[in-house]
Amino acid sequence: MKPHSLLLFTSFALGVGLFGVQGTVFNMSENNSGAQDVVGHVGAFRVGIQAGHLKSDEAPEELSGLHGHGTGARGGGATEQEVVLKIARLAAEMLREKGVIVDVLPTTIPPLYRADAFVSIHADSNPSVVVSGFKLSAPLRGIEEKSPELEDAIYDSYEKATGLRRDPNITDSMKNYYAFNWRKYQNAVDPFTPAVIIETGFITSPFDQRVIVSNPELSARGIADGVFEFLNKDKN
Ligand SMILES: [Zn+2]
Numbered sequence: 001m002k003p004h005s006l007l008l009f010t011s012f013a014l015g016v017g018l019f020g021v022q023g024t025v026f027n028m029s030e031n032n033s034g035a036q037d038v039v040g041h042v043g044a045f046r047v048g049i050q051a052g053h054l055k056s057d058e059a060p061e062e063l064s065g066l067h068g069h070g071t072g073a074r075g076g077g078a079t080e081q082e083v084v085l086k087i088a089r090l091a092a093e094m095l096r097e098k099g100v101i102v103d104v105l106p107t108t109i110p111p112l113y114r115a116d117a118f119v120s121i122h123a124d125s126n127p128s129v130v131v132s133g134f135k136l137s138a139p140l141r142g143i144e145e146k147s148p149e150l151e152d153a154i155y156d157s158y159e160k161a162t163g164l165r166r167d168p169n170i171t172d173s174m175k176n177y178y179a180f181n182w183r184k185y186q187n188a189v190d191p192f193t194p195a196v197i198i199e200t201g202f203i204t205s206p207f208d209q210r211v212i213v214s215n216p217e218l219s220a221r222g223i224a225d226g227v228f229e230f231l232n233k234d235k236n
Helices: 003-031 061-066 080-097 147-162 206-212 216-232
Strands: 046-051 101-105 117-124 135-137 195-202
Touching: 046 080, 046 216, 080 101, 080 117, 080 195, 080 216, 117 147, 117 216, 135 147, 147 195, 147 216, 195 206, 195 216, 206 216
Parallel strands: 046 101, 046 117, 117 195
Antiparallel strands: 135 195
8 A cells, every 4th residue: 555545544544433433422412412411401311220230240350349249138039139130120111111211230330421310229138137228328429419319319209119218327338339439440420420329128128028029110110200300300
């Protein structure tokens, strides 16, 4: 190839490359206008729902501490991963029915994942079967001021939908959950994505099992309703 044809080839390839990138961005803003929108909300909302422990063995090096944790807690003949995946899929369906774009995400979320709301779904465990209840946490050091609003909305809706009691024992690992610890991890939400983690109940509690294991649609309803209310709160 002669130098000038190489140059031509290069600029052609560059042009195709640029066009490709622009095409992607355009498609994203078309389908995902809400997430990129600063001034007002146009088009559909986008929500990320993480099914806790899903594909945890595929987590990258920075999250290698999660390897070997497998499917999380166990109880009622089910694993935490099975239970929360069911809840995540049902909640996603309920939100999609209302026109929300939903990504159901595994342990590893895309770097700087951006959405109008992010909810990580887990279930708790305890050596004592009488310990029960659900709880939520927003990031400890979030700069996204709306995370507590999302937290409040789901507290109310989840309590209403499931009849489970609130467990006040929020742990540090909830507040510092890796998926919203963008200071420390690449595979985390971006700083402007409102984010919460929910422990949907104790998988080791027969009382909570009646909801999260036997009637996961109640948990899903509680989460979907809270998210939807949060999304539409500021919509005029
Ligand atoms: Zn978990």
